[in-house]
Amino acid sequence: MLELHHVSKAYAEERQVLSNLTYTLKAGEYVAVMGESGVGKSTLLNLVAGLDTPDSGEVVIDGVVISKLNDDDATLLRRKTLGFIFQAFHILPHLTLKQNIALPLLLNNMPAHRIELMLAEVGLSGRGDHFPHQLSGGELQRVAIARALVHRPRLVLADEPTGNLDPDTAHDILQLIRTEIKKNGASGILVTHSHTAAATADAVLIMTKHGLRKAESVRSG
Ligand SMILES: Nc1ncnc2c1ncn2[C@@H]1O[C@H](COP(=O)(O)OP(=O)(O)OP(=O)(O)O)[C@@H](O)[C@H]1O
Numbered sequence: 001m002l003e004l005h006h007v008s009k010a011y012a013e014e015r016q017v018l019s020n021l022t023y024t025l026k027a028g029e030y031v032a033v034m035g036e037s038g039v040g041k042s043t044l045l046n047l048v049a050g051l052d053t054p055d056s057g058e059v060v061i062d063g064v065v066i067s068k069l070n071d072d073d074a075t076l077l078r079r080k081t082l083g084f085i086f087q088a089f090h091i092l093p094h095l096t097l098k099q100n101i102a103l104p105l106l107l108n109n110m111p112a113h114r115i116e117l118m119l120a121e122v123g124l125s126g127r128g129d130h131f132p133h134q135l136s137g138g139e140l141q142r143v144a145i146a147r148a149l150v151h152r153p154r155l156v157l158a159d160e161p162t163g164n165l166d167p168d169t170a171h172d173i174l175q176l177i178r179t180e181i182k183k184n185g186a187s188g189i190l191v192t193h194s195h196t197a198a199a200t201a202d203a204v205l206i207m208t209k210h211g212l213r214k215a216e217s218v219r220s221g
């Protein structure tokens, strides 16, 4: 599903973030990535999403080298195949919640039939016609999650998706992300600082400056 081949990324010569990182994520595999702040977790997700390009090495999604695609093809692949849940969510303020959640469907010419279901799954039934300014920060994060999953992406990338949420809501949201990934046979990467959150994935990877290695994990729930 996702292959990283000798991926390196530096932001300046003295700022080597990823060096020679190689990793394969299989179809249907859901992993958590933990590691200290600044080690490069968000950088890694940005490279996988094609939002940034590696200095060397290749990011391959379903056999396609994304850094070799032109901008249009990269956008199409991203739109169809990926679901992003980033902590800095980008909910559009002038659209209702329903309209925000419908965006990935609209962009992919897919029917708009899962919107109410997704609203219900993130606990926001009946609020589809509200505008983002009528919601709390945690509720907005749930809208971002509904939007990221509505088009059943094959690869879900989540960067601290529950950082803004109380523990109970965080638990529910993490279960929802897992359930959606598994139901759709998708793959996923969950970046988190929380061991509890990480335990909802199939496996936990620890990121250090030397790369990614598997940690022991016992999945909860
Ligand atoms: N656009 C940028 N320009 C310069 N340096 C950057 C840029 N983006 C990230 N960095 C640096 O690269 C390193 C890795 O950043 P990254 O955001 O990937 O870390 P992280 O593992 O996600 O950390 P956190 O757990 O705090 O979110 C950090 O030292 C950061 O300061």
Ligand SMILES: [Mg+2]
Residues within 6 Å of the ligand: 041, 042, 043, 159
């Ligand atoms: Mg980060």
